[in-house]
Amino acid sequence: MKLKIAFFDMASCEGCQLAILDCEDIFLHILDLVEIVEFREALSETAPRFDIAFVEGSINREMDADRLRDIRARCSWLVSLGACASHGNVQARSNALSPAENLQRVYGAEACHTVHTDPEYWPLWAHTRVRAVHQVVKVDYHLRGCPVDRHEFLHLVKRLVAGSLPRFARQPVCVECKYNGNECAFAHGETCMGQITWGGCDAICINGGYRCDGCRGLLPGANLEAHRALLRERGLGEAEIDSRYRLFCSADVGPQEAQP
Amino acid sequence: MRGFLTTRTAVLDWLRTLGQQEDVFFPLPLGENSFSFDKVRQHSRLAFEDFDAAPGEKPFRASSCVQPPGKKLSPNNEQIFRFSKNAHGEYQLTPTLDERPRIIAGLRPCDLKAIHLMDRVHSDDIADAHYLTRRRNTTLIAHDCLQPCDEHCFCDATGSLRWRQGADIFLTPQPEAKLLLEALTERGERRLDDAGFAPCSDIEERRALAEEKRAQPFGRHFDAPLQRVIDTVSDSWESPVWDKHVERCFSCGTCNLVCPTCYCFDVQDDYNIDDPDSGQRSRRWDGCMLEEFAVVAGGHNFRPQLAARQRHRIKRKLAWLPARFGDGSFCVGCGRCGHQCTVDIDIFDIANDLLAATEARP
Amino acid sequence: MTPLDFDAEVLTPRMARIIEARDMTAQERFFRLQLPRPLNHRPGQFVMASIPGIGEAPISISCGPRHDEQLELLVRNTGSLTRAMHRLQAGDFMGIRGPFGSGFELAEFEGRETIFVAGGLGLAPLRSLIEPVLSDPQRFGRATIISGCRTPADELYREQMQAWARRPKARVIRLVNDTAHQPWDGEVGLVTAPIAKLEIDTPNTLAVLCGPPVMYKFVIMELAARGLSNAQIFIDLERRMRCGIGKCGHCQINHVTCCREGPVFRFSDLESLPEALT
Numbered sequence: 052m053k054l055k056i057a058f059f060d061m062a063s064c065e066g067c068q069l070a071i072l073d074c075e076d077i078f079l080h081i082l083d084l085v086e087i088v089e090f091r092e093a094l095s096e097t098a099p100r101f102d103i104a105f106v107e108g109s110i111n112r113e114m115d116a117d118r119l120r121d122i123r124a125r126c127s128w129l130v131s132l133g134a135c136a137s138h139g140n141v142q143a144r145s146n147a148l149s150p151a152e153n154l155q156r157v158y159g160a161e162a163c164h165t166v167h168t169d170p171e172y173w174p175l176w177a178h179t180r181v182r183a184v185h186q187v188v189k190v191d192y193h194l195r196g197c198p199v200d201r202h203e204f205l206h207l208v209k210r211l212v213a214g215s216l217p218r219f220a221r222q223p224v225c226v227e228c229k230y231n232g233n234e235c236a237f238a239h240g241e242t243c244m245g246q247i248t249w250g251g252c253d254a255i256c257i258n259g260g261y262r263c264d265g266c267r268g269l270l271p272g273a274n275l276e277a278h279r280a281l282l283r284e285r286g287l288g289e290a291e292i293d294s295r296y297r298l299f300c301s302a303d304v305g306p307q308e309a310q311p
Numbered sequence: 312m313r314g315f316l317t318t319r320t321a322v323l324d325w326l327r328t329l330g331q332q333e334d335v336f337f338p339l340p341l342g343e344n345s346f347s348f349d350k351v352r353q354h355s356r357l358a359f360e361d362f363d364a365a366p367g368e369k370p371f372r373a374s375s376c377v378q379p380p381g382k383k384l385s386p387n388n389e390q391i392f393r394f395s396k397n398a399h400g401e402y403q404l405t406p407t408l409d410e411r412p413r414i415i416a417g418l419r420p421c422d423l424k425a426i427h428l429m430d431r432v433h434s435d436d437i438a439d440a441h442y443l444t445r446r447r448n449t450t451l452i453a454h455d456c457l458q459p460c461d462e463h464c465f466c467d468a469t470g471s472l473r474w475r476q477g478a479d480i481f482l483t484p485q486p487e488a489k490l491l492l493e494a495l496t497e498r499g500e501r502r503l504d505d506a507g508f509a510p511c512s513d514i515e516e517r518r519a520l521a522e523e524k525r526a527q528p529f530g531r532h533f534d535a536p537l538q539r540v541i542d543t544v545s546d547s548w549e550s551p552v553w554d555k556h557v558e559r560c561f562s563c564g565t566c567n568l569v570c571p572t573c574y575c576f577d578v579q580d581d582y583n584i585d586d587p588d589s590g591q592r593s594r595r596w597d598g599c600m601l602e603e604f605a606v607v608a609g610g611h612n613f614r615p616q617l618a619a620r621q622r623h624r625i626k627r628k629l630a631w632l633p634a635r636f637g638d639g640s641f642c643v644g645c646g647r648c649g650h651q652c653t654v655d656i657d658i659f660d661i662a663n664d665l666l667a668a669t670e671a672r673p
Numbered sequence: 674m675t676p677l678d679f680d681a682e683v684l685t686p687r688m689a690r691i692i693e694a695r696d697m698t699a700q701e702r703f704f705r706l707q708l709p710r711p712l713n714h715r716p717g718q719f720v721m722a723s724i725p726g727i728g729e730a731p732i733s734i735s736c737g738p739r740h741d742e743q744l745e746l747l748v749r750n751t752g753s754l755t756r757a758m759h760r761l762q763a764g765d766f767m768g769i770r771g772p773f774g775s776g777f778e779l780a781e782f783e784g785r786e787t788i789f790v791a792g793g794l795g796l797a798p799l800r801s802l803i804e805p806v807l808s809d810p811q812r813f814g815r816a817t818i819i820s821g822c823r824t825p826a827d828e829l830y831r832e833q834m835q836a837w838a839r840r841p842k843a844r845v846i847r848l849v850n851d852t853a854h855q856p857w858d859g860e861v862g863l864v865t866a867p868i869a870k871l872e873i874d875t876p877n878t879l880a881v882l883c884g885p886p887v888m889y890k891f892v893i894m895e896l897a898a899r900g901l902s903n904a905q906i907f908i909d910l911e912r913r914m915r916c917g918i919g920k921c922g923h924c925q926i927n928h929v930t931c932c933r934e935g936p937v938f939r940f941s942d943l944e945s946l947p948e949a950l951t
Contacts, residue, residue: 391684391685392684392685392725394725394726396725400764400765400766401688401766402688402725402766402768404685404686404687404688404725404768405685406681406682406684406685408681432920433920434679435919436918436919436933437680437683437918437919438679438680438683439679439683439684439918439920440679440680440681440682440683440684441684443679444681548947574920574922575921575922575923576915576916576920576921576922577915577921577923578728578729578915578916578921579728580723580724580725580726580727580728580729581726582725582726582727587726590725590726592684592723592725592729594915594921597921597922597923599922599925604922604923605912605913605923606913607911607912607913608730608749608751608752608755608911608913609749609751611886613912613926613948613951614948619948623925626927626928627925630928631927631928634928635928
């Protein structure tokens with residue numbers, strides 16, 4: 052029997068689901084292996100149970116957390132899909148501000164007044180913090196990145212279909228960067244997050260001549276102290292370094308001081 | 312063995328011509344400050360330094376060449392076999408052996424020695440058919456160094472500077488923009504016979520001329536002779552030096568992956584999405600500095616401490632593999648690991664610190 | 674470079690048909706395989722077992738030396754490959770390379786008494802030596818088998834051990850850490866416990882250990898207390914080999930490769946290998 056898979060989106064741009072739909076050249080072959088039972092980007096049906104749930108997006112509101120718990124109860128494997136689900140992504144930067152401050156800064160005083168006085172709106176803002184999926188329910192696998200890497204997605208699906216388990220090496224971006232024979236970003240004066248960032252992306256940004264901005268999250272146990280010192284030596288100020296570290300992973304590294 | 316003398320331009324033109332018939336890998340610029348052994352095309356801009364080149368004028372620096380040339384003999388994601396399964400569940404497995412002829416040209420003595428050491432490793436005990444098949448079909452055209460590549464070089468300290476073994480053809484810079492070409496193997500002879508260069512009658516004098524020109528001292532030198540370094544590293548187990556050199560380490564594996572004598576690998580299987588009954592097994596480069604390298608089934612890690620992994624790497628290069636193969640240092644002094652490391656952790660400094668720590672020991 | 678003849682299929686397995694597959698416990702599955710040609714292994718050696726398309730891993734050989742084409746493996750479900758192996762049935766195929774490693778020299782055990790100490794899955798590799806030793810009581814001395822596991826439900830080779838206990842010159846001590854309210858006809862405790870009470874002909878005894886790394890230190894202390902020297906103790910170490918031919922680097926312990934010089938080591942030889950047991 053084919054594995055049933057389902058996709059769900061929380062607070063996100065849905066770019067990760069699009070990245071998966073982008074497997075169009077092989078999508079029909081994937082459908083030979085699995086049955087997609089819920090996928091708002093491509094399907095309208097819903098299913099009571101499924102084998103793999105892919106959850107895209109961060110958890111911003113309590114109602115999202117409830118929905119997520121319901122999804123967890125209906126699946127065998129729950130997979131966080133992309134940077135928002137895996138570590139909060141850019142929206143988690145708002146964790147550094149109170150909801151009221153956030154609202155005012157984004158929409159100005161007038162809108163702020165409307166929201167505060169309208170019972171329909173305020174609950175949407177009254178969240179305490181943006182959470183990654185694993186901060187609410189147990190996550191079996193993380194598909195990291197902004198967006199996810201389609202090879203990792205395929206690896207996960209193919210392994211589970213075959214009765215095996217996926218394996219995501221716990222190693223930094225530098226490994227694949229060296230596989231690809233790239234010139235190190237530091238060798239041409241750039242500063243890079245590769246040494247402290249989860250690999251698995253094939254070092255795609257450095258391959259393209261850019262640097263790693265850390266969209267796949269901090270590698271557990273990464274030597275942040277040494278990395279911070281290195282960035283300082285390369286002329287970055289503390290605020291800039293902080294900003295780099297929390298660009299994609301604020302939910303992981305915890306609330307940080309606000310940017311002016 | 313025979314020698315020939317011709318102009319640099321003639322040699323580079325010859326390589327370009329060969330590049331039209333088979334894969335010729337030559338060090339070409341990569342990015343702003345790096346090099347890569349890439350396939351020579353008709354209009355590739357190939358260069359060797361002049362006989363009179365000042366230090367820093369080399370068009371190639373080993374330490375800035377991210378992937379050592381020897382990696383062409385065991386490429387990343389190298390396929391080991393292909394398989395297919397029939398309706399009865401029976402498998403057909405076909406080992407993948409790459410027999411295409413190829414040339415690696417312009418490699419330096421340090422990388423040449425590294426390939427010699429890899430030949431030893433892969434033919435030791437149970438031989439590695441995949442490496443040896445590629446190696447047998449590869450012509451090596453090495454080029455001497457009369458100046459160190461840069462401040463990272465310590466090839467002379469590790470006994471690599473005058474290495475020639477394993478090369479099919481050895482090139483030595485000569486005055487007046489010329490090169491001495493020596494055939495060191497029958498394969499090299501055949502190649503040079505076909506090339507039609509003018510024979511050289513005074514090979515010994517030409518070699519001596521280059522030797523006289525060679526920088527002295529050449530690159531960095533350890534604070535003690537190589538054998539003392541090897542003895543010291545062999546005898547160092549508990550030492551604060553190991554801890555000192557991992558304070559800034561990211562455990563990123565770069566030092567392993569750029570090293571010309573690192574050959575560890577991990578094995579990966581995959582099946583084809585369009586035909587799940589077929590697929591392949593392949594291997595990819597791995598490194599003992601990476602956290603999960605010594606993890607066994609069930610999750611136990613036999614080398615969880617970073618300092619222990621660093622010690623393992625250094626002892627392989629400067630103690631254990633030298634003892635096993637009796638072919639000198641497995642560090643060839645190319646300077647890659649120290650230069651490619653973003654926090655400058657350099658095997659050269661570690662060795663010197665171990666020497667100093669041993670001296671200081673009562 | 675000296676020209677060399679090499680085996681083009683050194684890293685390519687030959688496919689063995691599974692002729693028997695059954696779950697021995699919830700975690701361990703037993704396989705009997707039919708190889709295309711005899712393996713001719715020594716006790717203590719291992720094979721690289723695989724499913725093409727999924728992966729390959731080192732698995733200890735769990736049957737004694739034999740001259741036919743059969744091979745027995747006991748596979749614990751610990752990861753991506755072994756999980757898939759647990760779905761394999763009789764009639765399916767498994768890839769096999771090897772045998773690899775030094776293994777035990779049977780001659781060394783001739784006329785000697787042997788104490789086997791197995792923790793959990795460690796019984797599987799030891800069985801490759803227990804079988805030949807017990808089957809030739811003229812050639813080998815008394816064999817004591819101490820096998821421990823967590824609960825009765827985790828016990829491996831139960832009927833086999835009961836049969837061993839009936840062999841001449843055999844003693845079998847089966848232990849669990851915890852009966853977990855299950856029926857149990859053996860002892861309760863750790864594998865270290867029986868050693869102090871054993872009747873041992875110390876100078877003529879060898880001990881062979883296989884189990885989780887935490888077990889070794891305490892078993893060795895007990896054996897040392899009974900007067901066994903480090904040279905009389907053998908340990909079967911676990912490492913995660915990727916190739917079996919001394920190339921991949923993963924099983925290196927200090928200056929030796931576990932796949933060639935091991936995985937069976939004399940304990941006195943491990944003194945120069947500080948990373949062996951940690």
